Amino acid sequence: MPNCSSSIARNRADAQEFSLVTSDPRAEDAKRMIRFGRSCVTISRRLAGMRMRIRVPTSLYRGVVLEKNGGEAAPLYRLRLDHPDADLCVPLFEAGDSVEIIAEWTAWADFFDLPRLLGTAAGSCAAFDAKIGSVALGAARPDRKRGRAVVTRRARFLTRRKMGVSPSAPG
DSSP: OOOGGGOHHHHOTTOOEEEEEEEOTTSTTSEEEEEEESSEEEEEEEETTEEEEEEEEGGGSOEEEEEEESOSSSOEEEEEEEOSSGGGOEEEEEESOHHHHHHHHHHHHHHHTOOEEEEOTTSOEEESOSEETTEEOOOOOOOHHHHOSOSSOOOHHHHTOOOOOOOOOOO
8 A cells, every 4th residue: 555655745746647555466476557647547466476567547437535544543544546447446635634635635636637536435436626627526517509598689690780761651
């Protein structure tokens, strides 16, 4: 499991790539090398005598999940990059200090431009941020043309036209 040496909050000054070695019980040497880039995550390990390297775009990850383990007296906070496939979930950081973990959580989410998620006791994730990057999430607004939200509005080209005056009938 990663420790404080993988801190992105302390080392992120213009960094484009990070690497981390974590434990992997299925790998031959019981470890895997993970390289983090802004656009992809590369997971390398040896399995059954073969070198294996998987490159996953960061857009396929759901977000950066914060989980709390342990009791109230000595909590252990863990961050992970969450993917629908459990084998591609990546542990990022762990700490006992809530201030440090919040800084790391924000820094990793900003680095990948992914939302911050809270891990629940049931193992699922709940959204903490209502945004992805600088885009706010929420209910979609109805399309003005299809939803006919503004039916009484005149078309733009009609607003420039003036009402014509009909010629008076000779009489």
